[in-house]
Amino acid sequence: xxxxxxKSEPDVYPLSQxxxxxxTPWDGIRNYQARNFMRDEMKVGDLVLFYHSNTKPxxxxxxxxxxxxxxxxxxxxxxxxxxxxxxxTEEKPRWILVDMGYVETFExxxxxxxxKSDPALEGMLVTRKGQRLSVQPVEQHHFDHIVALGRGTSx
DNA sequence: GCCAACGTTGGC
DNA sequence: GCCAACGTTGGC
Numbered sequence: 001x002x003x004x005x006x007k008s009e010p011d012v013y014p015l016s017q018x019x020x021x022x023x024t025p026w027d028g029i030r031n032y033q034a035r036n037f038m039r040d041e042m043k044v045g046d047l048v049l050f051y052h053s054n055t056k057p058x059x060x061x062x063x064x065x066x067x068x069x070x071x072x073x074x075x076x077x078x079x080x081x082x083x084x085x086x087x088x089t090e091e092k093p094r095w096i097l098v099d100m101g102y103v104e105t106f107e108x109x110x111x112x113x114x115x116k117s118d119p120a121l122e123g124m125l126v127t128r129k130g131q132r133l134s135v136q137p138v139e140q141h142h143f144d145h146i147v148a149l150g151r152g153t154s155x
Numbered sequence: 156g157c158c159a160a161c162g163t164t165g166g167c
Numbered sequence: 168g169c170c171a172a173c174g175t176t177g178g179c
Contacts, residue, residue, distance in 0.1 A: 007165090031174080054165050112166075130172040132164045 002041065003143040005049040005126055006064070006100070007134040015050045015062045015105055023101045026135075027073045028083050030095065034135035039070045039096040041137075048100065049138060049146060051126065052109075059111035060146055067101035106150030120145045 006026065008014070018024055029035055046066040052058055072093035075083035088094040116127045125136045138146075148154035 009165090033174095056167095058166070129166090130164095132173065134164085 002043065002046050003048070003138040003140055004037070004042065004046060004066075005051055005060070005136050005138050007051045007053040009054045010052045011055070014052065015064075015102075018050070018064060018100065018102045019105065021102070023067050023099050025068075025073070026097045026100045027075050029073070029097060029135060030083065030085075031134065034133055035096055037135050037137065038098050042066045042070070042098050044069065047103065047143070049143065053134075057111040057113065059109050059114065060106070060150065061109045062105040062150070063103035063147070064100045065103050066098050068099035070096045070098050073097045108150055108152045110146055110149050114149075115146075118145075118149075 013024075026038065029038065044066050048064045048066065049060045050062045050064050051060050072088075072090075073083070073095040075081050076085040076088040076093060076095045077090065078084050083095075085094055112127070115121050115124060121127065121142055124138065124142050125131050125133065145154070
């Protein structure tokens with residue numbers, strides 16, 4: 001099993017919405033590296049840190065999980081849609097996603113400042129300046145540490 | 156294939 | 168709202 005982090009702007013799709021929906025297609029990803037992670041490396045059941053970006057404060061607010069095999073993002077075919085891609089066809093889709101399923105909301109969200117100041121989390125991608133990737137891998141020891149912080153079961 | 160221009164992300 | 172960092176586009 002591998003571990004991941006996905007970013008979402010709470011104004012657009014907060015974790016509370018995923019809690020309501022239960023499962024949602026992780027659509028609108030238009031970055032090849034992020035797509036490749038979803039298409040090639042995610043496995044059903046992988047656990048994923050849910051990160052709120054572009055908010056005050058940004059940080060990890062809970063957990064979700066990979067809930068489907070990869071399949072084409074339907075929005076790429078919707079003419080006029082923000083995520084329409086004229087170069088994508090049903091035969092040759094360009095954008096591939098997985099479903100995300102709700103797991104839990106942390107009692108203690110971990111802000112980006114917390115992530116950055118915690119020596120146990122040194123080297124995490126999300127704390128790197130200029131790191132914009134919205135789907136990224138997380139090392140297991142980082143993941144475990146964050147979950148313990150989020151649940152309030154560490155220290 | 157280079158690289159300038161442009162658009163986007165996302166912290167602050 | 169600003170702007171640094173980075174990805175993408177398109178002219179040449």
